Amino acid sequence: MPLLDVKEIGITFGGLRAVGNFSIQLEPGELVGLIGPNGAGKTTIFNMLTGVYKPTEGEIRISGRLANGKKPYQIVNEGVARTFQNIRLFKNLTVLDNIKTAFHKDMRYSTVEAVLRLPAFWREEAEIDRKARELLGLFNMEEDADTIAANMPYGKQRKLEICRALATSPQMLFLDEPAAGMNPQETRELMNTIHFIRDKFKVAILLIEHDMSLVMGICERLVVIDYGMIIAKGKPEEIKTNKKVIEAYLGS
Numbered sequence: 001m002p003l004l005d006v007k008e009i010g011i012t013f014g015g016l017r018a019v020g021n022f023s024i025q026l027e028p029g030e031l032v033g034l035i036g037p038n039g040a041g042k043t044t045i046f047n048m049l050t051g052v053y054k055p056t057e058g059e060i061r062i063s064g065r066l067a068n069g070k071k072p073y074q075i076v077n078e079g080v081a082r083t084f085q086n087i088r089l090f091k092n093l094t095v096l097d098n099i100k101t102a103f104h105k106d107m108r109y110s111t112v113e114a115v116l117r118l119p120a121f122w123r124e125e126a127e128i129d130r131k132a133r134e135l136l137g138l139f140n141m142e143e144d145a146d147t148i149a150a151n152m153p154y155g156k157q158r159k160l161e162i163c164r165a166l167a168t169s170p171q172m173l174f175l176d177e178p179a180a181g182m183n184p185q186e187t188r189e190l191m192n193t194i195h196f197i198r199d200k201f202k203v204a205i206l207l208i209e210h211d212m213s214l215v216m217g218i219c220e221r222l223v224v225i226d227y228g229m230i231i232a233k234g235k236p237e238e239i240k241t242n243k244k245v246i247e248a249y250l251g252s
């Protein structure tokens, strides 16, 4: 059974069909790119897959369970994490605290134990601290633990956002234009980071990206959309020479 099984989903905003007949399957550990010109509907698809929008047509199944109409936090509990086109971090918190907030989804102590600062609370807080530092360590960011997120260079903020998404122990990770605003050096590092994540965490990754060198370089297969509809699917080398894809990009 695929991890993600999307059948013919679509959404209409005020009479305008932004996305239609969109289908995709993701198997564990796959690295797939979702590409298309500006305004093609990529973020709208992510928003449907993560519970921000409810599709007006079709069916989304995560690990076989119907996910249409679930709220974003329920989708996180189904093992899906995402990052955003515009980085969303708690800018005034430290790097470590940004990660810890994500781990708190799994906390088991009760409100009473937390308010009264009972041992169960401290034990679990110490464990979250340890796990957050360990995760930062995997991304070579342990020395940034006490830095305020907003004071980090752009590339590192992106990395932190991905790192925080992983703290929810997802099976699937959706990255919305992770290379946006990055310089070529940061983009190269990001490619390595994405490969590392897939191999280390065994997550399936769905990646929206405008940077063609990035998607072509790391994705095993690509889905191309234009005006809300799939126009091509295939391996990067097939997509590169696909006439419809070339026309869609030249025309945008």
Ligand SMILES: Nc1ncnc2c1ncn2[C@@H]1O[C@H](COP(=O)(O)OP(=O)(O)OP(=O)(O)O)[C@@H](O)[C@H]1O
Pocket: 013, 018, 036, 037, 038, 039, 040, 041, 042, 043, 044, 045
């Ligand atoms: N909440 C909404 N209400 C009305 N229209 C919307 C809404 N969300 C998205 N759209 C429309 O859906 C279409 C697809 O937008 P979307 O942001 O998904 O494209 P995109 O492929 O992610 O573009 P980009 O690459 O520029 O980020 C656009 O025409 C947009 O105006």
